[in-house]
Amino acid sequence: MAEVRFSVVIVHRNGVQMLLDALSALTQTIGTNDEVILVDNGSGDDSVAQVKACFPEIRIIGNGCNNGFARACNQGLRQARGDFILFLNNDAFLPIGALERFAEDFAADPKAALIGGQLIGEDGRPQRSAGVAPSFLTEIGLLRRRHPDVSNLAEPVEVETLVGACMALRRAALSDAGPLDEDFFFYFEETEWCVRLRRQGWKVMVDPRIRIRHLKGASTRSVRRDAQVEVLRSRLLYYRKTMPFMLALPLSLWRILRLAVNTATHLVLVLLTLGRVQTLRRKLAIYSTQLAWLASGCPENWGLPDKCPRGTTGEKT
Numbered sequence: 001m002a003e004v005r006f007s008v009v010i011v012h013r014n015g016v017q018m019l020l021d022a023l024s025a026l027t028q029t030i031g032t033n034d035e036v037i038l039v040d041n042g043s044g045d046d047s048v049a050q051v052k053a054c055f056p057e058i059r060i061i062g063n064g065c066n067n068g069f070a071r072a073c074n075q076g077l078r079q080a081r082g083d084f085i086l087f088l089n090n091d092a093f094l095p096i097g098a099l100e101r102f103a104e105d106f107a108a109d110p111k112a113a114l115i116g117g118q119l120i121g122e123d124g125r126p127q128r129s130a131g132v133a134p135s136f137l138t139e140i141g142l143l144r145r146r147h148p149d150v151s152n153l154a155e156p157v158e159v160e161t162l163v164g165a166c167m168a169l170r171r172a173a174l175s176d177a178g179p180l181d182e183d184f185f186f187y188f189e190e191t192e193w194c195v196r197l198r199r200q201g202w203k204v205m206v207d208p209r210i211r212i213r214h215l216k217g218a219s220t221r222s223v224r225r226d227a228q229v230e231v232l233r234s235r236l237l238y239y240r241k242t243m244p245f246m247l248a249l250p251l252s253l254w255r256i257l258r259l260a261v262n263t264a265t266h267l268v269l270v271l272l273t274l275g276r277v278q279t280l281r282r283k284l285a286i287y288s289t290q291l292a293w294l295a296s297g298c299p300e301n302w303g304l305p306d307k308c309p310r311g312t313t314g315e316k317t
Helices: 016-027 047-054 069-079 098-108 171-177 189-199 221-242 245-272 278-295
Strands: 006-012 035-041 059-063 084-089 112-120 157-159 166-170 203-214
Touching: 006 016, 006 069, 006 098, 016 047, 016 084, 035 047, 035 069, 047 059, 059 069, 069 084, 069 189, 084 098, 098 112, 098 166, 098 203, 112 171, 112 189, 166 171, 171 189, 189 203, 189 221, 221 245, 221 278, 245 278
Parallel strands: 006 035, 006 084, 035 059, 112 203
Antiparallel strands: 084 166, 112 166, 157 203
């Protein structure tokens, strides 16, 4: 069997036309020694059938339910044969020559484990592509750190964390740091992974010359309130995974107290404005849903819909 250079892993759930457009762009840049693996997270439309019809060469892992981002990425990773793995969102469009550029970056720096590109919106404006790792001081607001703006740089640069819409991985780094943490269902999984890789001595980088069109937030736009439950769940989990207990516990309590204050404040504002301000109503709905999730004991089934039960692979048999 011929050696595989890049395995491109795409996690998808619904939105077949967006997926087909992204795959069309991808076929213009992959080589004969690359492969594409689609992990379908229980789509309710005909995504899988259309991909099979239009792109029969793509390998498909079909889940009967929503397996989350980290678990689905790891499903693709386990079947990937490439020396490098590119995790690509279903709303991200890879430009021609991107894989060659990623390969050159990995060859130039043997300690580079994860490399992202510069995300751009439909209007061509740069999106945030990298960030700083949240810490106790940044989370409580005592230390202000700006996310790095790498959009105008002319060469790869080391960063603390990546936005997970497009991440190229050197397979060799897995032996030290392991794959994505499957305790995260959605959000913060790539942030924790970047922290873990850097603690093992690997580098996380961005190459701003690789410009990836990204339809930011398209995958969760229709379930925004449910998605915010996942944000809170993953944020509290990130604290426990990356910080000592004596920092993670008070930080979690502070976050919950802040949420309670925000809920009460927005309830008063909604009442004072007689519910006429849509932004206030929307924020109150989000805050109150998050608070209700906490008050209910943080049930697993809250958040994004159609989740796979814990302890199952999710794959259709």
